Amino acid sequence: MFSAFTLDRRRFVQATGLAAVTGLVAGSQASAADEGEEEQTEESDQEQQGEQTQQAHQGPPVDAGDVFDHLDQAAISVFARDIETGDVIADSGSERPVQPASTAKLLTTAAAFDELGPDYRYETTVGVVGDRRNQRVVESLGVVASGDPDLTASDLEALAAAVADAGIERVTDRLVVDVSAFDDGEYPPAWTLGDAVNTYGSKSSAFVVNHNEAEITVSRQGDTCEFEHTVEPDSGLVDVEIELECVDSDRFVTITTPNHWTNTAEVNGRMVPDDEATASVPVATPNEHAARVFARALADEGVEITPGGGGPEPEIEITDVPIELTEEVATHESAPLSDIAEGVNHWSYNMVAENIARTVAYEREGTGNGSWSVWEAYLDETLAAAGAETPQIRDGSGLSRHDLASARDVVSMIEWGLDADWGEEFYGTMAVAGEDGTLRNRLGDVDATIRGKTGSLRGVTCLAGVIEDDGEPATSFAVLAANLTGERANGASPRVDELVTAIAEESG
Incomplete structure (x- = not known):
């Protein structure tokens, strides 16, 4: 498409001087015919100059x-x-x-x-941090995040599956996520608080999942005034507070986040029977959110993070200090930057x-x-x-x-x-x-x-x-x-x- 396309940014200037008069007869006098041609040439040049001047003024x-x-x-x-x-x-x-x-x-x-x-392609790499105790057990698992803005929950699930395919079943210490690619800023200069509570203003982070948004779905089952909700992807960090009125008509539902520093979504309005509403909200702690989505994907693949004999939640460390992977296990490569x-x-x-x-x-x-x-x-x-x-x-x-x-x-x-x-x-x-x-x-x-x-x-x-x-x-x-x-x-x-x-x- 661009084979014949060049940008030389040339600027053309049209000549405005009078054309040279040709056909002069040798000697001191010109014929009457020559004089007439010269007058016509001068008039034509003057008209051309006038048109150019008029165009310039226009x-x-x-x-x-x-x-x-x-x-x-x-x-x-x-x-x-x-x-x-x-x-x-x-x-x-x-x-x-x-x-x-x-x-x-x-x-x-x-x-x-x-x-x-x-x-250019982003790479998100998972590997062993510390010792690999044996084929099935490692000390810690590390993620080196690169700021891939298109990383999805499905991508993290694929990384978790690759860890399981490598034979790892248990992590005895913690999951460590290296977010040192970026500084600790979350917003550029002069974004507003109004931006921060909307999905178009989701925070920037080194570790990302689903554009750092969580999709909230709330439903009312039948005629009962009972509500169910889901969060996707679910990290366990996003709380949903439901304040809905049950009505038979005049339905109106909003799903919002009240501020940008807590992972709380509020559902307000009125729901009719067998109703459902879905909306996305920005995540307040994107690095931590993505890390916990990955930890849950590991658990689904049978990879347990059990520090100190185990607990209700795996231990996760977010660090801005670069980590050293003693063994690389899997890498997700993004689509090209284009x-x-x-x-x-x-x-x-x-x-x-x-x-x-x-x-x-x-x-x-x-x-x-x-x-x-x-x-x-x-x-x-x-x-x-x-x-x-x-x-x-x-x-x-x-x-x-x-x-x-x-x-x-x-x-x-x-x-x-x-x-x-x-x-x-x-x-x-x-x-x-x-x-x-x-x-x-x-x-x-x-x-x-x-x-x-x-x-x-x-x-x-x-x-x-x-x-x-x-x-x-x-x-x-x-x-x-x-x-x-x-x-x-x-x-x-x-x-x-x-x-x-x-x-x-x-x-x-």
Whole structure:
């Protein structure tokens, strides 16, 4: 697809000087016919100059003011240009830094591909810590977590099965989980408490299971006012408090978590007979949660952790000090980073984006430095190299309220990514409008294929990406609208789509 695609970012300047007059007759006088041709040539050149001057005064062909009638009352930054020629198609406040919201995930993806490569894979390794007493008994079992953001309960079950297949039946001391890949941060700078109690704000951690969410299902059996509940995956750490009213009609159920520091889910509302409700909540202690899910998977495989003769719960140690495995037993390898990033940019998984950012930091700096401060410094360098001039990005997801970038910054980073060796993989992570991801219900009636990334915060609506022409990236664009209130906030997405449609029509 990219075989004939290059990004030279050339800027063409048309000549405005008068054409050279030819056909002069030797001697001091020219014929009347020659004089007439010269006058016509001068008039033609003057008309051409006038047209060029008029076009320059008119500005780019797409005017954001035609859609956003309140440019002076909001923070709106719009930029679009032809990738090959550099011709500007739209430019309104293009150098104004505003909140980019989740369009920042495109920056994260490009920077991570540049540092790690699209084929990078996470590894989660299980092995023996200390002595192996005999074929069946080991002193301790260790897990070296790497921040794999896509690790699932099924993956942990497969690791547990591999431990059992290795002949291990008993652990006499403890399960030790090495989470030293990341520092002890859980949230990037300037996330809010409102984010923390929602699944879109799940904590970042080195040991992950199911995006650090727990799915709660509550059911009412028949006409009785009795309720049952399940937690998946079940670590034994998540408590469910049910405060439901039994009714015959007017059903309403909420499943929420009241705070981000305890593993408690609250179920409130009204349930009718034979009713069921399901929702996911963020886990407050993700490393511990994942460790206990793994311990239960080991028990299901017949591997017992029985320190001091046994007890009701296995002893688990979470450590930020690297552990030494005396014997590696099994390793789970993730999908390539390109696949993980596709999920990020299609469905806007914030925790996954944060783990990718921290992985870049860890791989650059080593153990214990998988931090947002290291990531921020690296991203600053990468953005500058890409030609972005005004950004301040503090996290990997764009959820930080401290993030700022202009439309030109975002477009520069997109073009830089497309022009890289991994440009095709980067391009493939973007959702297709009208087909998939968060763009599946948007811009489907536009003739051109549009790939991009949405972004949304309170008062912020953004869209950035690429418009195709004959299967090739032809136009890069970013529409970042912030400080929106009232009806202008509620109707922002259709306005953004209208502007992107105009850009697509002009670029075609």
